[in-house]
Amino acid sequence: xxxxxxxxxxxxxxxxxxxxxxxxxxxxxxxxxxxxxxxxxxxxxxxxxxxxxxxxxxxxxxxx
Numbered sequence: 001x002x003x004x005x006x007x008x009x010x011x012x013x014x015x016x017x018x019x020x021x022x023x024x025x026x027x028x029x030x031x032x033x034x035x036x037x038x039x040x041x042x043x044x045x046x047x048x049x050x051x052x053x054x055x056x057x058x059x060x061x062x063x064x
Contacts, residue, residue, distance in 0.1 A: 007045075010045070011045070014043045014045070017041075017043065018041070018043060021041050
């Protein structure tokens with residue numbers, strides 16, 4: 001589990017990696033097709049909450 005600030009740092013790093021991948025794809029786009037290999041990259045992150053813990057959640061006001 002990450003803090004919001006850490007999630008933002010990770011998001012920026014993910015975006016940087018995606019830009020680097022795209023740059024490599026663009027650089028190789030003019031090379032002959034038989035010399036290239038297919039591939040893709042999928043980076044996804046979403047908030048996750050385990051349903052098993054739903055009964056233990058507190059409202060933010062209660063946790064103070």
